[in-house]
Amino acid sequence: MVETTALHEVNFKVSKGEFVAIMGPSGCGKSTLLNILGLLDSSDSGEYYFEGIDVSGFGERQRTNLRKGNIGFIFQSFNLIDELTIFENVELPLLAMKVPPAKRKARVEDILDQMRIGHRKSHFPRQLSGGQQQRAAIARALITAPKLILADEPTGNLDSSNGEQVMQLMEEMNTAGTTIVMVTHSINHAERAHRIVNLFDGHLVIERSEKVFESINRVV
């Protein structure tokens, strides 16, 4: 087997409250970076500090515990579980955190209403439109009020109006204080982030940061 290096000498920092977009051609390592940030994967060398703690040496259990409630994921293909209703899909992270049933119910209904899909809570994913499915997926990511949201091409499977809705939701989340790292192919969507990171062949090539000063001033 030939070993390939997805990411090489990538030094990269995301501050609390930042909205960072990652761009780059296919196979440049965007998803790998996101997986490492999301503690789904670990790097062979190097360090990863999450809230000041080096987590690169964490084992599977520690990573699972850290992920739980702290990191929310949004995927291009929504990744809702077919056998669960919208309500049950959104409820999942709370189940993982062992939140008591009454609290779970209240929080799920609340967030579904925020996402304007409360009326579809007992439907199954395949009965919903793509936009609605992605809103359910965002609801699932937000339900634990995570510190970091990792979005892997969240608008990739949506038409422009649904994509726009999703972007607005992301901005609202960010304004509310959630840190967001988003992988995207769309320059329009990327430009709505504070900062754009370009990856090419595993290397970090440019950091564009039109809004960076503004945002740092706001957070710090």
Place this chain on the structure above:
Amino acid sequence: MIRQSIYILLRRIARDKVLYFIILTNLAVGFAAFVVLSTFISDQFNYDKQNTKYDRIYRLQLFMDQKENTVKHTWSVTAALSRKNLVDLPEIEKIALIHDVGDNNKSGVFLSVDKKNQFLTRFGYYADQSVFDIFTFRFIEGDQANALVQPFSIVLSKEVADRLFPGGNAVGKQVYGENKVVFNVTGVYEDLPIKSSWRPVYILPMLSYKAITGNQNYESNYWSYAFYTYVLLKPNAGSASVDTKIYNALKDYRKEHHPYLRPMSKLYIDPYFENSTYVIIGLITFLSALILILSSINFINLQTANATTRFREIGIKKTLGFNKKRLWNQFMTESVALTIIAAIIGLFMAQLAIPALNNMLGSETFSRTFENWKLLVVIFVVTLLTGLLSGLHPAYVISSYNPVAALKQKFISEKTNGISLKKTLVTIQFSISIFMLIVGFIIYRQTQFMLKKNLGFNSETVMFANIVTEQKGSLEPLRQKLLQHSEIKNVCASDYIPFILPGGDDLNWEGGKPDDKVFVRFSNVTYDFVPTFDLKMVDGRNFSKEFPADRNKCLINETATKVFGWKDPVGRRIKVFNKDYEVIGVVKDYVVFSVYSPIEPHLYRLAKDSIMNNGVYAVSFVSGQEKKAMEIVKTEFRNFFPNDAFDFRNMQFLTENENALRAWKGFSKIMTLTAIMTIIISSIGLFGLILFLTQRKMKEVGIRRVLGFSHASLYMTLSSEFIKLIFISVLLAWPAAYYVYHVLPAGANKYDLQIWEFVLATLLILVVAVATISYQIIKALCVRLVDILKDE
């Protein structure tokens, strides 16, 4: 969490009906087979359990410590033992002496209410009143505490009472026995369960035995081994001390006879310290476990395969922070839930099948599982274990998925180094299937061998009846009359006939040491016994009217000459009841009683009078003329014995109902059933397994097809792996099946094993496998290439 696991399961079932139908059918059939077989096994241990004093009831038996004897144990003992030696023993609470009414072994006794409508009733017994204190009877009518204290009373089972007194109210009415003795009905009891080792259909008081049979001194007789004795021990009393005490009392009479008490729990299953029943039960237990293992392996394979359709669910759950343990729990819950559903379906399937099985086996072989709570507990525990064990592998595979790979829906390939679990499971699956089929063949062939065995006598064109008569004189006038009909070949009378076991005694023989004794069975016969049953003489001659001195001569069988060690038997002498008999001929051995037991030494003397007061009359007839012959025989016998009841039957009635043979027939049918279940489960398993494996290889097949591999070479690539595994399975299954043949308790009559049984069973599995593989592979080859390749 459990609730959600169940929801997911139910929704998956609703969505993927075919797959879950296969999964559930596989397990349910496995459980049904397991339930049926374990009901059968459990029933074997449940004989006599209706008795409330079960743990304290024992039967007196005898071990005859003589090396020449082929039969070592008997439960026919002397009356004197119980009347004289047992009564004073402090360990014993109650003793009951029992004797057949008439000879249950031969046919039975005719009962009637009006002397006209007589019907032949087998299995009536004389017994002491104490039987009601020892065994549990449920009286419907009459006073149980005093039912057998008056002479000439009779206690009827409900079955007999209903037949004699269809209107009910039998107590106080009269019953005629053989139109000679009148009995007063003193009680009616519920029929004893079929699963009783002693099952009387009516009982007469032992205190009338003397008056009815004329056997005056039976209570002090230490020589007549014709009585049965049951005892009830006091609570906490041991049987071993009783054994020693009776042996000490008896040794002055026959030191080589060891009486002992056998507990009721062994009477049906192992009366004589033989392991044959245990071997059969062990084999059936093993087979039922194998069937369950087979369906569990199928379940494991199908569930693991099924797991590959759940990447998204697993990936998301892992991403959201569900740890391995919780996913593990989810899949274990699913596995146990599926198993429980299947077990319930299987249980009901078995309940529906049991009446049909009983019908097929012609008896109450199986009881209903729901009547046996202990068995239900066992089934429940086995269900949970099956669910947990079968869940282990799929749960492990699933919960170990890497979330990133799972979300990308990549195939998580098994580690290929070493022997993979999957291959091991498949090999076990093939091995079990082949093994079960071969064992099925072996049992079937063994049964056929016993059924079709040359019994050594004419069992096909002979009819017989037991007649109890006071008539005396010669049978010759009747015989001559019968022989005038061309349908009739010969007529004889004897004490016993083949398959009706005679009594006997320990005898000395010429040339043997004075202490050497061997149990020899003997029967008085008329001149025509040998030709009627078509027996062959291997030495000397048959009895003949031309030799008046034949009254003091005897015939013996081949086994007797072997046991006595005689090279030239004709002219030798044997002492029977202090009288010397000279051997004039040797009869070729024939199956005297059972196809299972070895043949014992036999001796035949000439009957004093050719009309016997309790003889068996046998008539041989021309083949194909049975109906006509039966009419002639009935008419002529009716004219000749106008006052006596009788019931002629074909000899095959005896041979086909012989216990060992009947047991084997039942066993063979159970095996056929097991083999069919095995084929069903194996087919389901193979189908699922191959479906999964070819699914996995779809992409490989696609690429190979693009590269121009021919269909034939693809077929070979895909199927060769399975064929290899089948050959490994043969290496495991064949020796195991041979071992079963080796330990099979077929007694003296084991058939010769043949290689084609092994080959045929293996071919059958091979055909099922190749058919399934081909179906799947052809399906894989027919899929459009673009559909496979764009799958990524």
